Amino acid sequence: MSTSDRLVGAPDRLVAEGISLGYGDRIVVDGLDLAIRTGVITTVIGPNGCGKSTLLRSLGRLLKPRGGQILLDGKAIHSMKTKEVARILGMLPQAPIAPEGLRVADLVARGRNPHQTWIRQWSGDDETEVARALELTGVADLADRPIDQLSGGQRQRAWISMALAQGTDILLLDEPTTYLDLAHSMEVLDLVDRMHEELGRTVVMVLHDLNLAIRYSDELVVMQAGRIVASGSPADVITEELLRDVFGLDATVIADPVSDRPLIVPIGTRHVYGSVGGPVRPAVAASDRASS
Numbered sequence: 001m002s003t004s005d006r007l008v009g010a011p012d013r014l015v016a017e018g019i020s021l022g023y024g025d026r027i028v029v030d031g032l033d034l035a036i037r038t039g040v041i042t043t044v045i046g047p048n049g050c051g052k053s054t055l056l057r058s059l060g061r062l063l064k065p066r067g068g069q070i071l072l073d074g075k076a077i078h079s080m081k082t083k084e085v086a087r088i089l090g091m092l093p094q095a096p097i098a099p100e101g102l103r104v105a106d107l108v109a110r111g112r113n114p115h116q117t118w119i120r121q122w123s124g125d126d127e128t129e130v131a132r133a134l135e136l137t138g139v140a141d142l143a144d145r146p147i148d149q150l151s152g153g154q155r156q157r158a159w160i161s162m163a164l165a166q167g168t169d170i171l172l173l174d175e176p177t178t179y180l181d182l183a184h185s186m187e188v189l190d191l192v193d194r195m196h197e198e199l200g201r202t203v204v205m206v207l208h209d210l211n212l213a214i215r216y217s218d219e220l221v222v223m224q225a226g227r228i229v230a231s232g233s234p235a236d237v238i239t240e241e242l243l244r245d246v247f248g249l250d251a252t253v254i255a256d257p258v259s260d261r262p263l264i265v266p267i268g269t270r271h272v273y274g275s276v277g278g279p280v281r282p283a284v285a286a287s288d289r290a291s292s
Helices: 053-057 080-084 105-115 126-137 152-165 180-199 210-216 238-245 288-289
Strands: 016-024 026-036 041-045 068-070 089-092 170-174 202-206 217-225 229-230 249-256 261-265
Touching: 016 053, 026 053, 026 068, 026 229, 041 053, 041 180, 041 210, 053 170, 053 202, 080 089, 080 105, 089 152, 105 126, 105 152, 126 152, 152 180, 170 180, 180 202, 180 210, 210 261, 217 238, 229 238, 238 249
Parallel strands: 041 202, 041 217, 089 170, 170 202
Antiparallel strands: 016 026, 016 068, 217 229, 249 261
């Protein structure tokens, strides 16, 4: 039984109610409502500039709404103490930066900061959680290496290890596959999926790669111009019409032979001939090809 099956009917712990978000005089999101289902992987997708990362930053308490509110376990998140939020919700921003020379083990240990007080300092429990996070993310053998000497995939796993050591139930990831090739992107998303299934984490991600979003998500939230235009399972959300209307993409949607989920096959102009429903290039006789 999957984590999502076990948590059917569980209350939504992270909710946005009528939020408006912006920078300076610019409003990016206006009057948006969203409830993140507990115990599933939800991925926010949409064209560039639609407000995906802005929404995630507000869910992570990094950006205060100009209107409406974010609720975490029924409380207004901006009325909660920082450490209280950090014990429940962890966020990995896009392209995070570590101080030069910082070792992997020291980075991961920072994930335990929300659990420290002036009475309770570093303990054996913290040591255990850090060692566990390093092992689960496959970076234990890199513990003494500086972050800035790692490959892109290793670096992302180290940052996820820090978020895992934080021990939160909810994890927000803003473009965790940025700058990674396909193999390393899948490596990172396999890790996220494992954390979700084995540890019961609720995960909210922003991804640009639509096929990876479909493959690794239980729920998709589709944004356009600061609004949510569709949400639900990948099978219910991804259609050729939606891809055309939201992304300006002409594509064929077929069944993924591996996951049996939707698979987007972009058409483009190079292969428009012979595409499903498209014109067929006229056959050329062998004698004509020989004489040309």
